[in-house]
Amino acid sequence: MKNPLFYRFSQFIAFLMGARVFVALLLTFALYVSTFFLFNQEESLRNFVFDFKVHGIILCCILSILAGGIINQFYDREKDRVTKPFRTRVQNFLKQKYFLYAYIVLNTFSLGIAGIISMRVFFFFLIYQFLMWFYSHKLSKLLIINNLTFVSLSLYPFFGMLFYYKTFSLQIFLMSIFIFVMLLIIDVLKDTLTKNADKIFGYYTIPNYFSSAISRTVIVILLIFAQVSSGLIILKMGLHSIMSYYFAASIFIQIIAVFLVLNQTKYSKFANLNMLRIWIFVGIISMLANGINQYYFF
Known part of the structure; x- marks a missing residue:
């Protein structure tokens, strides 16, 4: 019973x-x-x-x-x-x-x-x-459209x-590009872990439609874009706030992510996916800490 x-x-x-x-x-x-x-x-x-x-x-x-x-x-x-x-x-x-x-x-x-x-x-x-x-x-x-739509809907x-709020600025534009690319990388990485199931059930993704080499190349190119956007944000903000330190650290995180992509084991894919997910959360905490610091101390 x-x-x-x-x-x-x-x-x-x-x-x-x-x-x-x-x-x-x-x-x-x-x-x-x-x-x-x-x-x-x-x-x-x-x-x-x-x-x-x-x-x-x-x-x-x-x-x-x-x-x-x-x-x-x-x-x-x-x-x-x-x-x-x-x-x-x-x-x-x-x-x-x-x-x-x-x-x-x-x-x-x-x-x-x-x-x-x-x-x-x-x-x-x-x-x-x-x-x-x-x-x-x-x-x-749908190939590629699925990743772009998912990230767009998330944002x-x-x-x-x-x-x-009509808060338009170059800094926010660059940060938007950064978060868009990072979420896109995470989504493509996720597809590498569900590659076989996606193929069985008719989901056309980059990992199951193209070769493994092409999939890795796409992810590495996206990580380079993320590094460039991080660098541009630092140039715009200057290196004197919690958020600027976050973007500086992001460059090193993205370099680690490139090495994990080149390592083709399932464990490295899983570790890479979770590292980037955690790093996005760290970014939210950094924004909170940066905001509190500016709001109460300046």
Whole structure:
């Protein structure tokens, strides 16, 4: 006989994993940090805290991201059985129809809040939700387009906040290129680990469409682009802040990443992927520390 409490708890964990809640929490943290310390350069902390319009937009982002995670796992569930067997077993505690109900509810709440804020915000999130569905349904299987679309959708809320505050500068442009290229590298690296499963289930990716040598060359070229963007950011910022030290250290991290790419073992691919993921998180913490340092001490 099933333990009702254990079964409900398992369903709750299944929903958290299916909706990629932990990824959504990380993106929420990154959104708040970048919004206040990068895009918002005029409002005081007090005004920002009581700016309910901004909090409403970020809430819409969270709900849309959760919905996007659900629809993505719905379309990828066959491949995930091979590449992510543990997560798939946990998600099986909750029937797919409940995931779809949650997808509809999350998107509806997001659009409802967006509509209250303004029609421009409503259409912004309507387009975002459509693109996430279209990516999961069709674009995720198209060569190169899948990587570019995935990274673009990951950054879509950040560009929304950038346009909301109209904070345009060369420094932010260079930082946008840096984060775009880094996320693109991570996505292509991820594809190298799921190469065989992607091929079986009809996902055309750089690693399973081209030779291993070409795939490595693409990743190395992207890492060189990331190094160049890091160097340009340092030239623009100068080497006198926490964020500038982060970008200086990024050059060394990217050099290590090149050596790991040239080492063709599965362990080196896994280590490289996680190193770059952690480095992105370090970047968010660096932005927070840099912002606090400037806000309170200057």
